Every structure is written in C-alpha cells, then in structure tokens.
Amino acid sequence: MTSAFPIAFAGSPIDRADNLRADPDALAGLMNWKARVLKLDGLIPSLDDRNRLEWGTLADVSEDAELVFLGLDRSDGGERACFAAVPDRGDASPRMANPQLWALMATLEPGDLATYGGARSLVDWHARHRFCAQCGQGTKATKGGWQRNCESCSTQHFPRTDPVTIMLVEHEGRLMLGRGKGWPEGAFSALAGFVEPGETIEEAVQREVFEESGIRARDVQYVASQPWPFPSQLMIGCHSYTDSDELTIDYTEMAEVIFFTREEVVSSLDGDGPFRAPPRHAIASNLMRWWLEKTK
Template identity: 85%
Template sequence: MGQRAPIAFSGSPIDRADNLRADPDALAGMMNWKARLLALDQLMPSLDDNNRLVWGTLADAPEDAELVFLGIDRTDGGEKPCFAAVPAKGDASPRMANPQLWALMATLDAGDLALYGGARSLIDWHARHRFCAECGGNTKVAKGGWQRGCESCTAQHFPRTDPVTIMLAEYEGRLMLGRGKGWPEGAFSALAGFVEPGETIEEAVQREVFEESGVRVRDVSYIASQPWPFPSQLMIGCHSYADDDALVIDETEMAEIIWFTREQVESSLAGNGPFRAPPLHAIAYNLMKWWLEK
C-alpha cells in the first residue's frame, strides 16, 4: 500500500515560543525589520510563483490592525519573528462553501499548510471575539494574541478548539462509511461528530455512530488526530468494532451509510472503486489507509 499521506495542517515548522507570549518587552523587541507578516486577504493567503506563502514586513499591516504573534522561524538558521494581522471579519462557514480552500490544501506544501492553518484558526477567533462574553465590553489582544482581555470587567478569553471524533466502525472485515446530506453522489467518508460536554472520546464515538447509523460499537481505540481550521476543530481519529451490521440511518444528517469490503475500500482509495474517497488532506483518508494496512 505504500506510505500513508502526512496529516494535513500538522507539523508547523515554526517555534511557537510560548515563553515569550507573557513578556511584553520581549514581544516589543521582536517587532523590528526582521519580523515577518503573513500576507493575507482577509483569511485567504497570498502565494508566490512557487505556491509558497508570501511574507511581508510589519509595515504592511493595515493601520490600527491587531497583530498576533505566531512564533519564531528558525528554519534557515536565523530567528525571524512571525506575525499575522487580525482581519475585519471572521469566517465560520464550512470549508465546502469556499472552493478556493480545497485548491489551497492541495497546493501548499506540508509546512506552509500547517503554518497557515494555525494562523487562520487564531486570527479568525480574534475577529469573531471582539466583545466579552461576560459583560459585552470591548476586548483587546493579550499575550501576543493567545488571549483576549476585557477592558471593562477584566475577564480573560482564550482561543478555542472544538474536539470532533471521526471514526471507523468495522464488522466482520467490512467498514462502515457514510455520505452526508448535501454531499456529492458517490462521496463517502468516516462518520464524525462533535464531542459533547461531559463525554469521553470513547463515549462520543459510541454515541455518534449509534445516532447516525443505529449501530452499537465497542473497543474504541485512538488512531491519529488532525487540526482542522474551519474554523478551529481538532479531528480525533478512532477505530471501533460493531456488534452487528443492521443499519437504522438518521436521514436528517445522512444520505447513505454502506458497509464496504476491504477490496472496495482499497480500489476506491486508488481511484477506481465503488465510491469517491476523501481527499489526501482529510484525516479520513489516512484512517482508511491505516485500516487497510493494520
């Protein structure tokens, strides 16, 4: 089967330099001619002729823009502080609503994609959290952009990551895959759903699979995870075993759920099977490759 694809949006090449975030003097000292500013049009990045991220200087930041410290780039032996400017508006729409994002994920190399994904999640959160959830007052950037502080009640707010389980369910050598409502015909992937308050990952897997398919699963195991910056999720990839294969499909969420054989999954990942497999940059692709190789 060959090598599995790297997990997209993982492996950022820069040092997040957490120790500097709470040091205003150190941060101010890095905002000089060596500092780099990620070139963005709202939340979309600019690319050069080699499809690499474009970087400018802090002088390119819009007037009165809030700047977020991304970390320090030491990849070429130097130390380049990296920043991004918070856009006027965030974007909580699903990634399917923007075809440019799909092209971008297939274009950027792994390091640039990871760096962009982290920056996008962070500045999008800032753009959508300018007011305090406690009192409604204005908030401002703190800790280099890894916190916001209320100017009225001094409440502290931190960037959020929403955990999502994405899981394979197996029964007698077959794999459960689903097609969500509104998905293209023939496109199948692993079932997925948000972890709810008060749940373990294992409980979320069991609940989500049962809710969407009517199938009870057990022996849940963790496989891999993926940051997913649309707007800011952590996809937690898992595997489980089903007690039976009788389906009761939740038609409010799912268009189809089908059990596929190993041969059908393998041929579909190769591009000539009975369903359209997830793209390489989706963790579902990696999970299916893992299942074939285990």
C-alpha cells in the first residue's frame, strides 16, 4: 500500500541521528544553549498558544534529570538537539490514553503528534524499566537513552516495540468489525491482537480472527502500519477475505462482532451511521477509508 490518508504518529520531522548516540562527546557537545527539551507534565505534552508542542531549554530541567536524545531539529535552517526528560514514573495503564490526552492529540499537527508519540514511548519505557529483568539490580541509560545497561550483571536492555496485527475481514462486500468487551455501546473497530512468538503476520491475523470470531480468514494482505505509543506498539494493518459469515464469537474478549455493509461504514465514518467509528488518529480509521477507496 499504502494509505492515501496520513498515518497518525508517523512522520516526525526530527532526524533521529542514530550515528551520534554512541558518541558521548558528541552528545555532550549538543547539550548547549540551543538544545531543546520537550515539556511534559508526566507523560502529557504541554502546548503553546498555537497548539504546538512546547519546548524548553536545559535550564528548565533539574541537573540530575535523566535525558534521552530524540534527535536533531533542522526545521528552521539551523540544527538543534532535542531531548526529553524521563518522568518519575511510567504510565500506570499504558495501553489506554486518558481523556485529557485524547483531546490534546486531536489538536496537534501531524509532525508534532509523531514527535510526541516517539518521545512518549521512549521516556515511558525508561520510567518503567529502571531495574534489570535478569538480576533485579539497577540499570543506567546509555547511548543517548536508546539503551539501558545493568550496573551489576552488564545485561543490555533496549526499548521494546510490540507487533500487533489489526485487520479488516471482508465477505461479499461487507466488512467484519468488532466491539471489544467493556467498550462503549456502539463503538466498533477492526479486530486486533499481538503477534505471538514463532508467528508470521499472516498467521497472527488468521489466528486472532478465528479466536475472536470463529471466522477463517484467507488471502491476508499487508496494508499499512502505525507506531502506537500506548505504550509502544507497531500496529500492522492488514486486509483479508473469508468465505463464510457464520460467527462463533469469543465473548470473553468480544461483546459483538458484526458484518457491516459499505454504506454503513461510509455513514459511520461520517458520524451518522449504525456504529461509532474509530477516531482518525487510529489506524483502524485509515484501514476503513482505504477499503472504501478500494471498493469504489
């Protein structure tokens, strides 16, 4: 694919400058008066009066703050290093964004949303991984915050990204969508699930679809992907077909699974249909819009 619709949390204008991460002298040289530090209240971004991400300077953070190097900003013709400070604690419920954050995300322009998403995932990982999974002793950030080393057993730890498949299933011109257990009444989205060890993307799609709906998916096609910073997932968007619409729903995970017509998907995305569609910054919305273009 790819989606003709912008993918939220993708496309940060900041150059990650990976070549500088392993050079402590170069990183130290970037920590000057020009350096910018992303302003966060815990993990919530601060916005200026233009609804842009607010940046401070190194003078705005304490001397003992743990900083991660986000990369280089060259947007104004110069070159400024960008950092973010690790909060005291990570997100207690990292798979969900709170209502305040949903509202803020709806106002951010795409480049800022992508920059925030990457920074959030990284600093949240640091805040929740201060101790070694191997021996339980303390770890210390290195390589500009893109690695943590155990000070006791020398185990190296790296920021994790969990692959998740999220998929459309089509049957005779209708789209299968689901409402997860505990979701608001009327809210439907594409089925999704984590890729398990030893699985291909295609196998994960087929397994998750069958587990949640009893449907056998075939002809799995990759469509698009999205970094999702709650806490740090790569959403792998796919499309598939099925030869049957006979459902066997797993009610421990799903409240409802329904096949919707093209017209119902169109009206729901427009806000006037039989179900509440996913927000635009969720890849499920991109997948539905892609499908509508595909089936014109």
